[in-house]
Amino acid sequence: MGKTIAIANQKGGVAKTTTAVNLGAWLSLMGQKVLLVDIDPQGNATTGVGVDKNEVERCIYDVMINGLTLQEVIVPSAVENLDLVPATIELAGAEIELVGRAERESTLKKALAEIKDKYDYIFIDCPPSLGLLTINALTAADSLIIPIQCEYYALEGLGQLLNTFHMVQQNLNENLVLEGVLLTMFDGRTNLSIQVVDEVKKHFKGKVYGAIVPRNVRLSEAPSHGKPVMVYDRRSRGSEVYYQLAKEVMGIE
Ligand code: ADP
Ligand code: MG
Numbered sequence: 001m002g003k004t005i006a007i008a009n010q011k012g013g014v015a016k017t018t019t020a021v022n023l024g025a026w027l028s029l030m031g032q033k034v035l036l037v038d039i040d041p042q043g044n045a046t047t048g049v050g051v052d053k054n055e056v057e058r059c060i061y062d063v064m065i066n067g068l069t070l071q072e073v074i075v076p077s078a079v080e081n082l083d084l085v086p087a088t089i090e091l092a093g094a095e096i097e098l099v100g101r102a103e104r105e106s107t108l109k110k111a112l113a114e115i116k117d118k119y120d121y122i123f124i125d126c127p128p129s130l131g132l133l134t135i136n137a138l139t140a141a142d143s144l145i146i147p148i149q150c151e152y153y154a155l156e157g158l159g160q161l162l163n164t165f166h167m168v169q170q171n172l173n174e175n176l177v178l179e180g181v182l183l184t185m186f187d188g189r190t191n192l193s194i195q196v197v198d199e200v201k202k203h204f205k206g207k208v209y210g211a212i213v214p215r216n217v218r219l220s221e222a223p224s225h226g227k228p229v230m231v232y233d234r235r236s237r238g239s240e241v242y243y244q245l246a247k248e249v250m251g252i253e
Contacts, residue, residue: 001116001117002033002035002116002117002118002119002120002121002122003120003121003122003142003143004112004116004121004122004124004140004141004142004143005121005122005123005124005141005142005143005144005145005179005249006123006124006126006134006137006138006140006141006143006144006145007019007020007123007124007125007126007144007145007146007147008126008134008137008138008144008145008146008161009126009128009146009147009148009157009158009161010128010129010130010134010157010160010161011128011149011157012128013128013149014147014148014149014184014185015147015149015182015184015185015213016040016125016126016128016147017040017044017045017048017125017223018048018184018213018219018223019145019147019182019184019213019242019245020036020045020123020124020125021036021045021048021049021125021223021228022219022228022229022230022238022239022242023123023145023242023245023246023249024036024049024082024121024123024228025049025079025082025228025229025230025231026228026230026242026243026245026246027120027121027246027249027250028079028080028081028082029079029080029081029230030246030250031081032081032120032121032250033081033083033118033119033120033121034081034082034083034119034120034121034122034123035074035082035083035084035085035115035118035119035121035122035123036049036077036082036083036084036085036122036123036125037060037084037085037108037112037122037123037124037125038059038060038084038085038086038087038125039060039087039091039108039124039125039126039127039133039134039136039137040087040091040125040126040127040128040133041087041088041089041090041091041092041094041127042087042089042127043056043059043086043087043088043089043091044125044223045084045087045125046059046084046086046087046088047223047226048222048223048226048228049077049078049079049082049084049226049228050077050078050079050226050227051075051077051078051084051086051226052226053086053088053089056075056086056088058072058073059073059085059086059087059088059090059091060073060085060086060087060091061087061088061090061091061093061094063085063107063108063111064091064094064098064107064108064111064136065093065094065097065098069111069114069115070085070111070112070114070115071114071115073085073086074115078226078227078231079228079231083119091133094132094133095129095131095132095133098132098136099132104132104136105132105135105136105139105168105172106136106139106140106172107136108124108136108137108139108140109136109139109140109173112140121249124137124140124141130160130161130164134164135164135168135172138164138165138168138172138173138176139168139172139173139176140173141173141176142175142176142177143176143177143178143179144165144176144177144178144179145179145180145181145182146158146161146178146180146181146182147181147182147183147184148181148182148183148184148196148200149184149185150183150184150185150186150187150192150193150196150197150212151185151192151196152192154196154199154200155196155199155200155203158203165178178204178207179249180207180208180209180248180249181200181204181207181208181209182208182209182211182213182245183196183197183200183208183209183212183213184212184213185213185214185215186212186213186214186215187214187215188214197212209245209248210244210248210253211241211242211244211245211248212241213238213241213242213245214237214238214241216229216236216237216238216241218232218233218236218237218238218239219236219238222238229242230242230243
């Protein structure tokens, strides 16, 4: 049975999408069957694995709001073994449309239940908010990965994210656990980056991945080519570190 992992942090630009795309792609290249579920109306994960948003006919919105099954919406990505549930800007309306519904927090969970056993890993790329879309992801997930950017104010807002996590644990999904914390955009030349690593490790004892993602130009270029980084430049540092992370997530290192 597949393991479902939400990648969330209500801050934008902390590398949620970069992590969902590259971790998912590495696991698929390692022979795992992976599904990437894009639930950000910006659809960056969709573009990031080589799917043109303009050509998407049905997206996660149709599942969450119009009652389509995930099977009707899943498309192959540019990477072998990696399937995608695309998102388009249409999803921006879902947050409000869900509010009045009885199963507003568990729509995604219900949809995933039907296809969960077809995959080894399912990654949910969350939008930069703690609204109903992210709550749906946490309700559907077995665990959460939190990417944290090695910047000033790195820990700011994490309290709210953890409150939401505990709220979901208590009311909607008692099995939800913290999978791990991923430090991103590390710059070893700055004391600040080093301080943030220390602080985050103190705060999340034993939960921080050994793989720390450095600032890497290849990682920021790859999405504009619609490719995960290891397809774009396999030997880049960004590619190597996400490989390291994939091994940690699989528990083989
Ligand atoms: P989020 O999904 O949390 O908003 P993204 O994954 O879209 O964040 O990353 C924000 C921006 O930073 C993107 O342009 C992305 O390409 C870039 N980026 C992400 N990780 C790195 C990195 N390690 N080094 C350089 N640029 C990065
Ligand atoms: Mg994103």
